[in-house]
Amino acid sequence: MKTKTPVTPAGNTMLMKLAMILLMGIVLLSLPLPVRADTPIIEVGAQETIQLLSNQLAESRKQTYSELSRLGFGAEVAALQKQGVGLINNFSASSVIESLYRRAETRKRGEGARFLAILYKDAASNSAAISRDPYFVKLKNRFSGDELDIRKQPIQFAPVSEIPKLLNGPPLPKQVEKAIGFLSEAYSGRGLAQMRVLALRTFRARDFNARAFERTLLESTTPEEALRKLVKIGTPQPKAEVALRTLMLDAMARSASLSIDPAAIEVMKELSRDLPLEQQRYAAAEDILPSRMTQMTEAQDAKQPGKIEKSERKDVIASLDGNGGDGLKEKSKLTSHPDAVNFRNSYEKYIDETFEKRNNDTSSKTNPSRFSNSTTPPRTSRLFSVASVSPAAGRGVSVGAKVTSDIKAKPASAIWLANDMDNRFGRLFVLFPPKSGSAPVVAASRVLFTDSFRAAQAVLSSSHNPTSVFQEGEILVLMSMDPSSAVTREASKKQQEKINAVRMAGIEKLTETEKRRLIQLSQALKGIGDNPHLDANAEADARKKLTELISLSSKGVDRLDKKYINNAMEEIAELSAERGVVTHPALFGRELAWSTIRIDFWYNQLNALAKEAQTMNGGRKIPQNLKRIAPRDMDTWQYYERGSRISLRSEGGKALKLVVTSLANDTNPAVSSAGERSHFSVAMFSQLPGTGSTPAEDGLFRRPDVEKEYQPLLDWLATNHHDFMRLNDFSESFSLLRWLGSIGTSVTVENIAQDRTALATPDRVDVRKGPYIGSEFGRE
Numbered sequence: 001m002k003t004k005t006p007v008t009p010a011g012n013t014m015l016m017k018l019a020m021i022l023l024m025g026i027v028l029l030s031l032p033l034p035v036r037a038d039t040p041i042i043e044v045g046a047q048e049t050i051q052l053l054s055n056q057l058a059e060s061r062k063q064t065y066s067e068l069s070r071l072g073f074g075a076e077v078a079a080l081q082k083q084g085v086g087l088i089n090n091f092s093a094s095s096v097i098e099s100l101y102r103r104a105e106t107r108k109r110g111e112g113a114r115f116l117a118i119l120y121k122d123a124a125s126n127s128a129a130i131s132r133d134p135y136f137v138k139l140k141n142r143f144s145g146d147e148l149d150i151r152k153q154p155i156q157f158a159p160v161s162e163i164p165k166l167l168n169g170p171p172l173p174k175q176v177e178k179a180i181g182f183l184s185e186a187y188s189g190r191g192l193a194q195m196r197v198l199a200l201r202t203f204r205a206r207d208f209n210a211r212a213f214e215r216t217l218l219e220s221t222t223p224e225e226a227l228r229k230l231v232k233i234g235t236p237q238p239k240a241e242v243a244l245r246t247l248m249l250d251a252m253a254r255s256a257s258l259s260i261d262p263a264a265i266e267v268m269k270e271l272s273r274d275l276p277l278e279q280q281r282y283a284a285a286e287d288i289l290p291s292r293m294t295q296m297t298e299a300q301d302a303k304q305p306g307k308i309e310k311s312e313r314k315d316v317i318a319s320l321d322g323n324g325g326d327g328l329k330e331k332s333k334l335t336s337h338p339d340a341v342n343f344r345n346s347y348e349k350y351i352d353e354t355f356e357k358r359n360n361d362t363s364s365k366t367n368p369s370r371f372s373n374s375t376t377p378p379r380t381s382r383l384f385s386v387a388s389v390s391p392a393a394g395r396g397v398s399v400g401a402k403v404t405s406d407i408k409a410k411p412a413s414a415i416w417l418a419n420d421m422d423n424r425f426g427r428l429f430v431l432f433p434p435k436s437g438s439a440p441v442v443a444a445s446r447v448l449f450t451d452s453f454r455a456a457q458a459v460l461s462s463s464h465n466p467t468s469v470f471q472e473g474e475i476l477v478l479m480s481m482d483p484s485s486a487v488t489r490e491a492s493k494k495q496q497e498k499i500n501a502v503r504m505a506g507i508e509k510l511t512e513t514e515k516r517r518l519i520q521l522s523q524a525l526k527g528i529g530d531n532p533h534l535d536a537n538a539e540a541d542a543r544k545k546l547t548e549l550i551s552l553s554s555k556g557v558d559r560l561d562k563k564y565i566n567n568a569m570e571e572i573a574e575l576s577a578e579r580g581v582v583t584h585p586a587l588f589g590r591e592l593a594w595s596t597i598r599i600d601f602w603y604n605q606l607n608a609l610a611k612e613a614q615t616m617n618g619g620r621k622i623p624q625n626l627k628r629i630a631p632r633d634m635d636t637w638q639y640y641e642r643g644s645r646i647s648l649r650s651e652g653g654k655a656l657k658l659v660v661t662s663l664a665n666d667t668n669p670a671v672s673s674a675g676e677r678s679h680f681s682v683a684m685f686s687q688l689p690g691t692g693s694t695p696a697e698d699g700l701f702r703r704p705d706v707e708k709e710y711q712p713l714l715d716w717l718a719t720n721h722h723d724f725m726r727l728n729d730f731s732e733s734f735s736l737l738r739w740l741g742s743i744g745t746s747v748t749v750e751n752i753a754q755d756r757t758a759l760a761t762p763d764r765v766d767v768r769k770g771p772y773i774g775s776e777f778g779r780e
Helices: 013-022 046-070 074-080 093-107 111-123 128-132 134-142 160-166 174-187 195-202 210-219 223-234 240-254 262-271 277-288 290-301 313-320 327-335 340-354 450-459 486-508 512-530 536-558 562-577 591-616 704-717 722-742
Strands: 041-044 396-399 403-405 413-418 425-432 441-444 476-481 578-583 636-641 644-649 656-662 680-686 747-750 764-766 770-772
Touching (some): 041 046, 046 074, 046 223, 046 240, 046 313, 074 093, 093 111, 093 160, 093 174, 093 195, 128 134, 128 174, 134 174, 195 223, 195 240, 210 223, 240 262, 240 413, 240 747, 262 441, 277 290, 277 591, 277 722, 290 591, 290 770, 340 476, 396 722, 425 450, 450 747, 486 536, 486 562, 486 578, 562 578, 578 591, 591 636, 591 764, 591 770, 644 722, 680 704, 680 722, 704 722
Parallel strands (some): 041 747, 396 636, 403 644, 413 747, 441 656
Antiparallel strands (some): 396 476, 413 425, 425 441, 578 764, 636 680, 644 656, 764 770
8 A cells, every 4th residue: 555644653562563473474474565848948147147248348349340440440440459459448349439539639639539520420320319419519510521531631549558557547528438438339239338337337346436447457358357357346236146137137138139128127127126025034934944954954964055045245256257157057067966867767767667658768678567566557647637646656746737828929038037135036027029119018927936946947958868858748746755766665674674673572582381382373373374275163273373373472572671662663663654755857956856855745744834834924823724634544645736827917017927827627717816826736545435535546545525625725835834835936937937938938047146056855755754865875
């Protein structure tokens, strides 16, 4: 029988006595073992942001060089492009124009203004803003036609080497600085024209100013080096990750492939600044929650990280320098971890043994059923509608329910942004093309756990082996007990060894006469058991002998030291509660692995679950009607994802709300508003039938009466306990990414400060207490 419920508590010596007898060879039995669409993603991290900015600076220089050469300044352009001239002269379009202005003005007073006037005359023909600007009008009237014709009156420039000296002089006049800004924007195309303006607007460290910017350029040999230095000296104020996020968004506004309207960027920035109270409360309480404390202790014993920490400046700076990983490196850091292969192999073996082959799957080499006995049922269908409510399938937590959308417009793009206050949270923004003359439409998800979003992204990646790949319409097991796990087999072996040791200790307490009689009874019963034809008298005699043998064995156990018996019973109970579990490879190294396993066994600890929820939800107690829910005699259960519908809703803000609503069935939304946060139901199974029960596999009955009773508790936990919040955030992310993938919308994932270290990942569970880590994974 497959069960997730704890065994009989220690102290029941009759259970011990019966188990001893069964193991004596009288009856050849052992104790029953409890059994149980690829979305296009563009990742942008710290280094990718630096490279994107560098590329746009290069584009601005290239375009500006081309325009200046066209106007007759080709010789000066060639000089600027020579190696060793310094970034101060050619960092961006504005740097190029400013360098030429300063050198012309140094060579002869007024020549710099004439240089700008020549550029103005050309740019004004293509820019109404420049043609109307008062400074340029004044500048135009200052020079004659011949003075604006460099073929007649060429402009002389001071040597490039003079520029560092000039920077120690007075700053540029405001009007000149403004003029250079206008012209650099006009000549830079889609490139980044004015990095200094962007830097001074973004970086607000106490000593950061224009001089610091120029000094950085003088001390740097490449644009990438200069940009990294600017982030370091220009922060904090804001935090380094916030500054990089701002630079990234600014660069995306100019990028041809990642183009985002500046108005949309401002909306996304605003919605990413503050953290909702729900997440703030969790962050404040996470380190005092018993489940989290156990998780940290297990990880420390395994000498591995136990939680995702809030990002620190040193992590962002390390990422900038290439020492902390970056956007595209997260996947390799997790999948290359020494334990990752073992976890993946265990998961794929379980899936291969449990479910039917896919039509195109030739990788399976196992027998057609889950166990070697040919009388066992065939492997389970992969169809989500079948497997999600099968006691022989997931045995844990599964996803893959149908996703629909009533959104008619096709999104232009989507982007995940971390929260400025705490990068462990974030939002998914979906951008729709603006209608003629209107602002772009921005839709935002609610604030989600970053770890859950990243796990959903990882599930949908193309890097999995065929066994782990998600296919629409099929079940995807996030976590399950594994009946054939080496962990479970080893625990069973140790359990039997302990029972046998107690049995032998009890026999030693018998007198010699009692021992001889015990042997006689055992041999007699074995002989009776070998005889297939027994009459009524023989059966009665066998029952009499068995009763005497049990009584005699009990005498030996009763004579053992009580402390020894109690300790032995507790050890046996612990071993009988130990199960091996498997988790999808996308969950390896993530917080979600712990949460998903805990969720599957919180049913055995409802009082502790309610207390922990109250600790992190601001002190709100569980409602009385839910508090009365008590664990029933269920043998196993499976949490499964409900179907969902994606829609947009206006709530009066600058962005529409991106809503994922769970459905009661394929057409009707969930009855309560909890359907917007609670995306899971549970299928319950027991040996005994109940109201409305239906037969299921393995001799069990599905119990809709218990499921109906338990659902309101799941709805409440979805907003009151971190494990259920994480899992529901995964489901919401999974639905949104599947929808975007189905319509060909790419998703840009900002990953500037995400912690990419693989966390300790549990491979087993005590059904009474929750997940923990085995010794083979570093635990002492």
